[in-house]
Amino acid sequence: MMVKTKKPDLWVVVSLCILALYVVFMLYPVLRVTTQSVRDNTTGTFTLRYFKQFFSDPYYFITLFNSFKISLCVTAVCLVVGVPLAYLYNIYEIKGRHVLQILIVLSSMSAPFIGAYSWVLLLGRSGLITKFIKSAFNIVPPNIYGFKGILLVLSTRLFSLVFLYVSGALKNMDNSLLEASANMGRTGWRRFVSVVLPLCMPSILAAALMVFMRSLADFGTPLLIGEGYRTFPVEIYNQYVGETSINHSFAAAISVIAILITLVVFLFQKYLSNKMSYSMSAMHRIERKKPSLLAGILIHMYAYGLVTISLIPQVYLVYLSFRNTTKTGNMFKPGYSFMNYQQVFDTMGNAVWNTVKICGGALVIVVVLAVLISYLVVRRYNVINNIIDMLSMVPYIIPGSVVGIAMVMAFNSGPLVLTGTAMIMMIAMSVRRIPYTIRSSVAVLGQIPLSVEEAAVSLGAGKTKTLVRITVPMMFSGILSGAIMSWVTLITELSSSIILYSSKTITLNLGVYVMVSRGTDGKACAISSILMLFTILSLILFMKVSKNGDISV
Template identity: 50%
Template sequence: MSGRMKRMDIWSFITAVIFVGYIVFLIVPLFMILIKSFFDGTTGEFSLAYFHKFFSKAYYMNAVWNSVKVTVCVTLLSIIVAGPLAYIMSTIRIKGSGTIRILILISSMSAPFIGAYAWILLLGRSGVITKFVYQVLGVRMPDIYGFAGILLVLTLQLSPLIFMYVSGALKNVDHSLMEAAESMNCTGIRRMWKVLVPLITPTLLAGGLLVFMRAFADFGTPMLIGEGYRTVPVLIFNEFISEVGGDDGFAAAISVIVILFTTVIFLLQKYIANRKSYSMSALNPIEPKRKKGLSNIAAHAYVYLFTAIAMMPQVYVAYTSFQKTSGKIFVKGYSLDSYRAAFSKVGDAIYNTFFLAGLTILIIIFTAILIAYATVKRKSAAANLLDTFTMLPYIVPGSILGIALLVTFNKQPIILSGTAAILIAAFVIRRLPYTIRSSAAVLHQVNDSIEEAAISLGASTMKTFFRITVPMMLSGVIAGAILSWISIITELSTSIILYTGKTRTMTVAVYTEVVRGNYGVAAALSTLLTVITVISLLLFFKLSGKKEVTM
């Protein structure tokens, strides 16, 4: 009995400490944003002026409408494009399917704004494809800027997430259901719509929510190619950091509205998913089969075309990184000048990225192990609440979290603004869920009797945890940590708010170099990020034994 009480005390203490961390670095900053939005920045009195200003001017409401239009269109297009892609890859044997899956993953793992920059080089007013079409056909193509460009970049960037979700769901569908439908003369698209779509609807909703949240929160893409097509993250950034004097109170009010909106979307998705959920056990899972004739050609063409278009930005950016430059302009010939310039001009950003990401990952690994264990093996009301806290970063855009942390920690008693600590805190809060989910998935498979046997032999609770349980969790922890690492090194929306000259990261450096027109340096840094991402993904596949990623 005393041993059990001791075990409860230790984990109650650990849970309480983690709670304090979340309260200090997430709940309090969000609460500060809420308070700031209701008090006048000049007089300090309670006021609804910020909200009145937002809802009374078409300029601000247009930004909300623009964001909603972009996110809804990106989500629907991603489902329309990636749903059939996953179905084809799951049911038809495609040559080189393993390589294609890896390439699709790589295309989704880079920062969206790098894709935006690449498409500027390809489809901008002086882009390679734009000039080629005009010179050969005499036709002036529509340029990449504005709504259409944002839609293209984000759809190509985020549709692989739907592909991953749907591919995973299709593995759990029993093939006998398909055969039964076929025996009732329900085949082709009708069978997919009547049988498969209802079964994978919860998965589509989960993937759609992730795409929706990422598209809604994306800052870099509309900032680079929006050209007047203003979205909410850009609006918040401009209101908070403005050359003519930003109004952080108004930015806070917009942030509160955005959080309320994303929370409603999140809860609506959960409600619909629970209503539409099915329990499936694939005793006879769907296997890809050889096809012949036109359907086989069409399937291969669709898969290869999507992969080629999705990878085009990364490939072209890598190509331009080896081109010679004269000032800011690419010229004929090849050299390593862009890489030399990158290391000499922004070498500190490369160092900062590795240093900040490395330190963040160490904190994430340690914290994720404890949270996963507390929520899976020490179930309680507190553990359930902690699990809910870990999900909050999904509904809080990175730019808003950055503003919340800056507003909270720019004065006594804790001043973190301008330091590496505030960036690390933001990265940990935002990217911790990846490692928690991966660790918890492994922990669910660990039998409680193993721990009980170790304790009965005289091992202490914590010794059993670190010597027995943690080693069994390690594969899931490392796999999740690699995904967290990839998302940290490609993070922009939070970094752009919190960085200083001494804490600039590679993503911030790429963004600033693109804005300045230094495309060679930007290409070199983007290629380095892509190479790091590819190596990290290959390491993930090696350690996890998988060829796919579950978000």
């Protein structure tokens, strides 16, 4: 008598495959960095001297202090600026609000290195505004380099993240709460402080964490305008690929310290969020009201003034991209043409294709895995999928430069050699961006009733067919919106890519870095403008496919 073998559950196989991917491409690289941090560079024996070196030598320890200082200050500025902006945007009628929203988001979606570079063109030692103030008033303006410059660049770039998070919370706030507070005499500023802020606190804390993490992990801004102001990511990069000395074990030790610090910050934020969490569901969304004449003028001045300050450097950068340059491209001269763009496509045309190929490939990986993982977490929750869910958040606490170093250490030798290839860049980008897409996919899937899938199965559709033909199409708008936003962040990735790229895999964002380092400002401006156009088109497409045209987190 033959015993009929039971076919393995397809979703168990999917779970094990995804778990294996996490082990190979995330846990293994992190483990390699950890083991390298306690291995002597010369003898290969176990040692803790690199950790002792970091904390005992003020030269290195000050990088930790500097990174915390800039991250805390940037977070504070972004909260002070972004929370009121989100409140005013959602409470009052603002003319051109959808255009304003695109401009606000655009200020955050541009590459950090490009933001720093554009501010240097305005306020650097030979910047436009600097030269104008010197010639007109014989006054030397404040120096853009160092702490003040990093604070300016990151604050004008990241305040929109606070705006997005708080806007998302306000969309879930019931208008009856505001009406009730008004009936009790709480209006204007008092209502904002006593009602709106407490209800939005979980989103505010999430926004603060995001801004803090991005500031702490930012590489391009301090690299370009930090000068003597040393920060964590730049120090990791210098130790790994330094021009004078290279110490991979010391770079690994700093990387481990960076992971532990971001883990502590992440857990502290989660603790505060759980303590202050509220469940809100808006049956009646907030009705925007028309402000008085004076209030309307002040609101429009605040909103559009903030956006203008954020975007003027990038607008100036686009303007310079059409200026004629010398043959070497390092000096501007009178006249306008498409010369810079022509030179870019002649010498770096592959960067455009690489951006589409590498970032597009990473996007496909992120979307496919995010859909599968969200389905496993929401619909087929078990021990394995719980582990996958926890592992999916690990990249959230790993800075980009650490991801790049981990990938090189893991795949530079052995059975799987990927360094120098486009694949390793796709994997690194996917690892960095997948936590955000998974969270949004989980939220979308959680809103789809399970009864819809049960009805399809009862009518004879298999579970896989139900997912492909029923569930995914119902998630489509959310998936597409998340994919577009992920695309924007992928094309502006620098911190991990700068360690992993080769001459054959250079992307537009890396092209800006290469052109700036060579002093060819014309080409750098042209590439930056192309990248900005990609971002604008992506945001417009996002607003077209989203249900209400609003962008929020």
